[in-house]
Amino acid sequence: MQTPGGWPGNLWLEGATLVHLPAEQPRPEARPRGPAKRIGPGFLNPAMAPARTRSVMLLADALEHDWLVPQGAPIRVLDALCSTGVRIRRWRQELPEHHIGRVVLTGNDLDAHALDWAMASFEAHPSGRPTASRPEHRQRAVKPREVEGVHFTQEDARVALLRGGWQWVDLDPFGSPMPFLDAALQGMARRGVLEVTATDTAALTGSSAASGRRRYGFHGMVDHYAHDDAVRVLLANVALAAARQDREITPLMALFDGHHVRVSVMVRTSKNGASAVHDRIGWRIREHDVPYRFVQHPTPEETERGSGPMWTGPLWHAGIAGRMTEARALALVRPKAGMVEGWRNQGLVWGDDDEEHAARETKRGVRHIAEAAGIMAMDGHATTLLNLDDLPRWTGTGRTPRLQHLIDALHAAGHAAARAPDLNPFIVTDAPFDAVVQTAQQM
Ligand SMILES: C[S@@+](CC[C@H](N)C(=O)[O-])C[C@H]1O[C@@H](n2cnc3c(N)ncnc32)[C@H](O)[C@@H]1O
Structure with missing residues (x-):
């Protein structure tokens, strides 16, 4: 392996995982928010830490509650735009010990430097946990690189996705995920989880009308419903793309988190489910007797005071979101006793106040979710x-x-x-x- 330029940078802790930040990246603030200034390849956006935490929690929940694959069966996971592999390293490090051997991980990115950084991070800080056995790989021109049982590939994400059979796909591009959506759905097993991030919030909230219309077919209205609209517009686009492939979606978790939208959905092959997709798509019409109504086919007059089309069905899964509690987050992703001490000896600068801030941010990342789960799982109507x-x-x-x-x-x-x-x-x-x-x- 080539030592990546700039290695080792500075040590930082995200969740219970030691990461290397590029030396040029300033130490993250106690409350990182918004799209931090990208300083080049290998940059880690600390504001995405809560989203990565929820990603660890969701996969942990699937493993512990057997809602994706039968008890004990492996799950094939692809992080299609993994950059320096922090999400993958967090899964390796933080998923429950009892289940980690079932998680067959592949990370992919086009950027050679980011992948070198991911490999170097793994080799410098092996999790030492059981690795999954993976089926023999189909013949490939370029063999994946492997560390701790994790495969890393350097391909266009669409090529990696189309290799197929993925039961868990993470799509976290810069900007809109739309260029990758069809390939992601095509590459999924008959049943799988798709997690999609979009950072082009101006298009999704309606504040950039032209890009909203172009990318998402969305007519927006910028008011207090813009965040909820953004989540529902992304879901509608995922649902319609899935329907074109005879697949239906069930939202598990969907949030507007400051500067990005992230939706996690179960995708299943079902012609009947796919045919019914339009039952759950409509417009939000602002009204005089109530703040808004969801309407499936608005009149021209209604569209003038409406936004859409968007997903009007449930946004979350009650059981899964109901288990996303602050206590669960802390138990899963904060370092266990003695870990930080060991990392300090390796050069991590991490005081009690850092740990306190990190715990607070961990709780913030799931705050209000469990309490709202039952209602957010109801139909929007x-x-x-x-x-x-x-x-x-x-x-x-x-x-x-x-x-x-x-x-x-x-x-x-x-x-x-x-x-x-x-x-x-x-x-x-x-x-x-x-x-x-x-x-x-x-x-
Ligand atoms: C927002 S970053 C991913 C961040 C990462 N998921 C994380 O949590 O740290 C987007 C990544 O997509 C990669 N990328 C952009 N276009 C790509 C493509 N067509 N195929 C594969 N990777 C691509 C970039 O190199 C970059 O690392």
Whole structure:
């Protein structure tokens, strides 16, 4: 293996995994947010750490609760644009010891430097955990590089995806995932999980109308629903691409997280499911009697005050999202006793305050998810999402109730209600909208 230029850079801890940052990359802040300035190949975006944490949690959940493959069976995983392999290294390091031997990992990227960096990181810090046995590889012009049972390939992601048989695919490109979507779906087994990141949020929120229309066929409206729209627009595009291949999707988790959208869906081969895709696609029409309604076929007048088309079905899976608790995140991805001490001896600069910040960020990455899971798993037609700051306009009281007080009052009235995970104060509930207004007026 070639030592990559700039190696070893600086040590950093993400989750319970020691990573090497390029020397030119500044030490991540305590609360990294947004699209950090890319400083060249091998750059690690610390703001994506919570998304990688949820990725570890989701795969751990599939392994422990047997919802993807039969108990004990292996799962073939491809990180199609893996860069320096941090997600793969986190899976290797942080998935439950009991199951790690079932996870057959492949990382792919076009960038030679990033792959060298990934290999060097693995070799410098082997997890020492059981490796999966993998079936003999089909003949290839270029043999994959292998470390700790993980294969690394340097191909266009579409070529890697089309090699096929993947039961878990991660798509994390710069910008839009659309150029890779068809190949990803084509390369999936009859049943698999597809995780897709999109960082072109201007297109998905409607703030860049032309690119939204061009890439996603989306007519947007920039208001308090722009984040939820972005998630639903990406889901609709995944669902429609899947339907073209006789596959149906079931969303497991879908979030707008600051500067990116990430959706995780189960994909299954099903002609009937694929044919029904349009039942779950529609428009969000802003209304006078309620904040919005989902409508399948809007009139021209309605499209003027609407955004769409978008996914109107459930956004999450109740059971899976319900297990994404702060306690679970901490137990899975924070270093076990004694680990940090060992890494400090290898040169990691990591104080108690770093550990405290990291634990806080870990919790933040899943905050409000488990509590909202049951409601986010309902059909969009059955729930209302409301930014609390919009409420006085509807109640006419001129007052904004405390979010938790409103949730408690709705619970007391027999409704489901929770805070939706967003930086802004959103409530999501199954209560009819007039009941929300009445409850708020009585507070
Ligand atoms: C956003 S980064 C991936 C970050 C990575 N998933 C992580 O969590 O650290 C996107 C990567 O896609 C790679 N890339 C861009 N176009 C590609 C293509 N057509 N095929 C394979 N890799 C590609 C880039 O080299 C880059 O490393």
